[in-house]
Amino acid sequence: MAHWTQTQHGAAGLAGRLDAIRQxxxxxxxxxxxxxxxxxxxxxxxxxxxxxxxxxxSQIRDVAREAASRG
Numbered sequence: 056m057a058h059w060t061q062t063q064h065g066a067a068g069l070a071g072r073l074d075a076i077r078q079x080x081x082x083x084x085x086x087x088x089x090x091x092x093x094x095x096x097x098x099x100x101x102x103x104x105x106x107x108x109x110x111x112x113s114q115i116r117d118v119a120r121e122a123a124s125r126g
Contacts, residue, residue, distance in 0.1 A: 090123035 097105070097115045105112060 094119040
């Protein structure tokens, strides 16, 4: 009795790794866009508006970074 087995070496593994890379890049891009949007919106506020929020202009980048990390 003859038995034949077809084995694909690395094809599924490569496709899985490429998909993981794509998902990682997509997530990073989404976080960066959220960071930029938050940064731009806060930077557009006046110093008085920032003070009303309990923020100083020097804290804008930290707040935007934290918002992006929480996603």
